[in-house]
Amino acid sequence: MRQAGRYMSDYRALRQRYSLLDICAQPELAVAVTLQPVDVIDVDAAILFSDLLLPFTPMGLAFDFVKGEGPSVEHPIRHAADVERVRVIDPREGLGHVLETIHLLRGELAGRVPLVGFGGAPFTMAAYAIEGGPSSNYARTKAFMYAQPAAWHTLCDRFATVMADYLVAQVAAGAQAIQVFDSWVGQLSRGDYREYALPHTRRIFEALGSTGVPTIHFGVNTAAILKEMAAAGGDVIGVDWRLPLDEAWNLIGNSAIQGNLDPTRLLGPEHGLFAAADDVLVRAAGRPGHIFNLGHGILPDTSLEKVQALARHVHTVSARSHGSRG
Amino acid sequence: MRQAGRYMSDYRALRQRYSLLDICAQPELAVAVTLQPVDVIDVDAAILFSDLLLPFTPMGLAFDFVKGEGPSVEHPIRHAADVERVRVIDPREGLGHVLETIHLLRGELAGRVPLVGFGGAPFTMAAYAIEGGPSSNYARTKAFMYAQPAAWHTLCDRFATVMADYLVAQVAAGAQAIQVFDSWVGQLSRGDYREYALPHTRRIFEALGSTGVPTIHFGVNTAAILKEMAAAGGDVIGVDWRLPLDEAWNLIGNSAIQGNLDPTRLLGPEHGLFAAADDVLVRAAGRPGHIFNLGHGILPDTSLEKVQALARHVHTVSARSHGSRG
Numbered sequence: 001m002r003q004a005g006r007y008m009s010d011y012r013a014l015r016q017r018y019s020l021l022d023i024c025a026q027p028e029l030a031v032a033v034t035l036q037p038v039d040v041i042d043v044d045a046a047i048l049f050s051d052l053l054l055p056f057t058p059m060g061l062a063f064d065f066v067k068g069e070g071p072s073v074e075h076p077i078r079h080a081a082d083v084e085r086v087r088v089i090d091p092r093e094g095l096g097h098v099l100e101t102i103h104l105l106r107g108e109l110a111g112r113v114p115l116v117g118f119g120g121a122p123f124t125m126a127a128y129a130i131e132g133g134p135s136s137n138y139a140r141t142k143a144f145m146y147a148q149p150a151a152w153h154t155l156c157d158r159f160a161t162v163m164a165d166y167l168v169a170q171v172a173a174g175a176q177a178i179q180v181f182d183s184w185v186g187q188l189s190r191g192d193y194r195e196y197a198l199p200h201t202r203r204i205f206e207a208l209g210s211t212g213v214p215t216i217h218f219g220v221n222t223a224a225i226l227k228e229m230a231a232a233g234g235d236v237i238g239v240d241w242r243l244p245l246d247e248a249w250n251l252i253g254n255s256a257i258q259g260n261l262d263p264t265r266l267l268g269p270e271h272g273l274f275a276a277a278d279d280v281l282v283r284a285a286g287r288p289g290h291i292f293n294l295g296h297g298i299l300p301d302t303s304l305e306k307v308q309a310l311a312r313h314v315h316t317v318s319a320r321s322h323g324s325r326g
Numbered sequence: 327m328r329q330a331g332r333y334m335s336d337y338r339a340l341r342q343r344y345s346l347l348d349i350c351a352q353p354e355l356a357v358a359v360t361l362q363p364v365d366v367i368d369v370d371a372a373i374l375f376s377d378l379l380l381p382f383t384p385m386g387l388a389f390d391f392v393k394g395e396g397p398s399v400e401h402p403i404r405h406a407a408d409v410e411r412v413r414v415i416d417p418r419e420g421l422g423h424v425l426e427t428i429h430l431l432r433g434e435l436a437g438r439v440p441l442v443g444f445g446g447a448p449f450t451m452a453a454y455a456i457e458g459g460p461s462s463n464y465a466r467t468k469a470f471m472y473a474q475p476a477a478w479h480t481l482c483d484r485f486a487t488v489m490a491d492y493l494v495a496q497v498a499a500g501a502q503a504i505q506v507f508d509s510w511v512g513q514l515s516r517g518d519y520r521e522y523a524l525p526h527t528r529r530i531f532e533a534l535g536s537t538g539v540p541t542i543h544f545g546v547n548t549a550a551i552l553k554e555m556a557a558a559g560g561d562v563i564g565v566d567w568r569l570p571l572d573e574a575w576n577l578i579g580n581s582a583i584q585g586n587l588d589p590t591r592l593l594g595p596e597h598g599l600f601a602a603a604d605d606v607l608v609r610a611a612g613r614p615g616h617i618f619n620l621g622h623g624i625l626p627d628t629s630l631e632k633v634q635a636l637a638r639h640v641h642t643v644s645a646r647s648h649g650s651r652g
Binding site: 142225 | 625
């Protein structure tokens with residue numbers, strides 16, 4: 001999950017002068033924003049400040065952020081023929097600024113914490129391209145996928161090619177772990193996940209396998225497809241808060257797990273926040289391979305102090321149970 | 327799920343002249359709209375045309391529908407003190423027009439198909455009251471629930487009292503089955519469901535138990551809490567399309583099941599629609615107690631012909647496997 005955001009005053013100050021896309025496009029700014037949470041929250045990793053949709057622009061899908069509404073694609077994919085507009089690009093050219101940000105960040109971090117790069121899974125990229133932005137039911141995406149399966153697979157194939165190449169390039173530029181976000185895949189039935197999403201996601205993890213860095217595979221609303229997501233790939237499966245952590249872990253077998261505190265807990269009182277975090281830690285205890293995290297992104301109204309207190313609490317409890325800060 | 331809607335030209339024609347709330351408020355109109363799908367789709371039950379939020383107005387929470395955005399509550403519940411504004415009412419007075427609609431409908435239907443009444447579960451009613459409308463993350467609702475648990479339980483208690491009374495009154499007026507919608511409950515972790523939602527929902531099903539009519543308990547995104555929803559009550563548990571039907575059924579034990587075709591299948595070609603419906607029927611075979619339904623409401627862009635074809639297909643396949651139309 002993006003660590004820097006509107007809940008941080010430093011970030012809000014910068015956003016007075018620059019748009020989200022400005023920050024992503026200028027490596028010095030993206031570096032500064034990536035480092036903000038590392039400096040003030042004592043997190044165990046730095047998450048590259050970037051956006052899932054950055055590949056859209058060089059691929060021929062112009063988009064922008066509309067205030068209060070999120071990303072908006074200028075000419076969404078609506079017909080099979082529109083897929084031809086989607087270009088397979090070389091991310092070293094079209095997305096060189098992101099790779100430059102990663103390169104600079106490794107120098108700035110100087111080994112303090114590892115740097116995590118990320119990108120979108122083909123289903124989620126295709127869903128954004130078809131809907132033109134977020135949606136409550138992804139009806140256009142599914143209608144396209146059911147009615148135009150060949151065009152759907154061509155579209156996902158292009159995203160898989162570009163994303164695999166882009167994420168491998170992120171590792172080459174210095175990313176020490178990669179998280180693949182399949183943000184909207186929880187809208188699919190299990191059968192549809194297997195048919196329309198899994199094969200394309202698998203290609204990305206297969207490509208990342210050659211890099212040797214750990215990979216994380218994340219989605220929300222995925223209780224019904226966790227086993228299938230683990231089969232698609234990822235050393236670590238990221239889960240939301242809906243299933244208790246131990247039960248989710250049983251579904252994904254030998255993969256490690258990341259999660260799964262409900263981020264809205266950060267909007268409530270500290271005793272409830274800590275109790276909910278403890279529940280996650282207890283359910284993860286006695287089995288190696290848990291990365292404590294929220295089950296989704298930090299909400300804009302969250303107080304920074306609460307996030308800091310949570311990080312301290314998790315470190316203290318983990319140190320107590322592992323005998324060292326784990 | 328509401329059967330009548332924008333996918334029907336008769337309904338669209340009526341909506342040129344009347345708002346959704348006008349139709350709900352005038353029994354003759356609500357009767358006419360309830361009968362539209364019964365007349366043209368050959369469904370096995372009539373679903374009362376009404377709206378989940380109708381109790382809000384007499385309870386002191388004025389609301390309206392904003393074009394393209396859904397319901398909007400004028401003064402949402404934001405502080406513990408706001409809960410005092412929420413009045414426990416006698417639905418026989420404040421919601422008499424709905425009971426009159428039910429009474430008239432039974433006469434019009436004359437036994438053709440059973441009439442299903444419905445209402446919202448306390449969590450979903452409280453979430454609407456706090457958010458003021460739909461939300462993507464229900465952050466205000468959860469923050470309220472975590473920070474003001476006493477006020478939260480008072481609010482849900484009032485909704486449970488009114489809804490139990492209202493639904494029992496629907497049965498007295500002639501409803502032959504009752505569906506309780508907990509539309510947004512899939513946002514909760516299992517622990518939160520047990521603590522903040524389940525006890526209030528249970529009160530409604532306990533009250534309905536004395537009526538003797540079959541009850542249906544429905545939510546979406548509920549793969550992680552199906553067992554708990556079944557424990558809260560309902561002769562039949564309604565499920566969305568995410569989990570395969572047989573697997574969802576194994577989770578709810580002895581309850582019957584309703585579902586679970588993805589409604590976006592109706593936007594795709596007929597062969598895929600029928601194949602997906604067949605998959606639901608095959609997974610339900612060999613065990614009594616399945617009500618075929620969509621996993622959520624019909625989308626506005628759906629073609630009526632496709633819905634008619636689906637109903638015919640399901641009747642044909644069911645008749646073949648049961649030896650009679652079941």
